[in-house]
Amino acid sequence: MYLPLPGDYIDIHVHGGSPASGVFILESLMAHEEKSPVALAGVAYTYGIHPWFLNEGNHRQLLISVANSVINPEIIAIGEAGFDRLRGPSMLIQRIAFEEQVAISEETEKPVIIHCVRAWDELLSVQKKLKPRMPWLVHGFRGNRELAGQLLAKGMYLSLWFDFALKPESGELLRSLPINRIFLETDGAEADIRNIYLKVATDLDLDVDELKTSLLNNFKSFFNYDSLLTTG
Numbered sequence: 001m002y003l004p005l006p007g008d009y010i011d012i013h014v015h016g017g018s019p020a021s022g023v024f025i026l027e028s029l030m031a032h033e034e035k036s037p038v039a040l041a042g043v044a045y046t047y048g049i050h051p052w053f054l055n056e057g058n059h060r061q062l063l064i065s066v067a068n069s070v071i072n073p074e075i076i077a078i079g080e081a082g083f084d085r086l087r088g089p090s091m092l093i094q095r096i097a098f099e100e101q102v103a104i105s106e107e108t109e110k111p112v113i114i115h116c117v118r119a120w121d122e123l124l125s126v127q128k129k130l131k132p133r134m135p136w137l138v139h140g141f142r143g144n145r146e147l148a149g150q151l152l153a154k155g156m157y158l159s160l161w162f163d164f165a166l167k168p169e170s171g172e173l174l175r176s177l178p179i180n181r182i183f184l185e186t187d188g189a190e191a192d193i194r195n196i197y198l199k200v201a202t203d204l205d206l207d208v209d210e211l212k213t214s215l216l217n218n219f220k221s222f223f224n225y226d227s228l229l230t231t232g
Ligand SMILES: [Zn+2]
Pocket: 013, 015, 028, 080, 187
C-alpha cells in the first residue's frame, strides 16, 4: 500500500487517474465496474457502491463485491457511497445500501467517502441512527456555510468540488472552515490539483507548502495513518 509523502499534493477523489510526480491520488473504484486495485506508487484506493449505479437487481451482488474487496490493504476507505435525489434508485434502496456499507466501514475500520446530492436529511439521519466511530468525508462539497457547519458539527470532513474551489466566491466559505477538516479533489476531471491548491492557499493566506502540510495532516487523521502503516 502507498501513502502520501511530505510535499505531495493529495487529490482525495479521482476516477481513472494516473500517478504523476509529486501528486498522490485516491482512486475511487465503483463496485459495478468490477475493477481491482493495482499497487502503484502514488495511488491508494477506495471501493464502494455509487448510488447512480445501484438498482434492486444488482444490490446484493454489489454489496458482496464491496465486502470481499475492502479486505484488500490497497483499499483504504469505503465509497464513494451515499445518496442522490437527482439520479439513481429509490431513497429506500439507497439508504439500505448505504447503511450496509457503513456497517462494513465500522467492521473493517476503514472510513467512508460520501457522495451526497440533495439528500442531506438522509445522510444526517443515518449518521444519527448509526453513530459511526469511523470518520466520514463528503466529497464534491459546494454547499453554503450553514450546511458545512451542520456536517462539521457531526465530525465530518469536507472535500470541495474542484470547480467550486477554483471560483473566487468559494474563498469566503473556505476561510470559514476549520483547516483541519478539509480536502481537495479533481474528481477525475480535467482540473489540475496543483492549480486548486494554489487557489485555495491564496484564499487562506498560506503558501502552498503550508497547505500541503495541513492536508497531509488531515489525511493522517482521517485514515488513521499510523494503523495503515502497521497493517500495510
Ligand atoms: Zn466520484
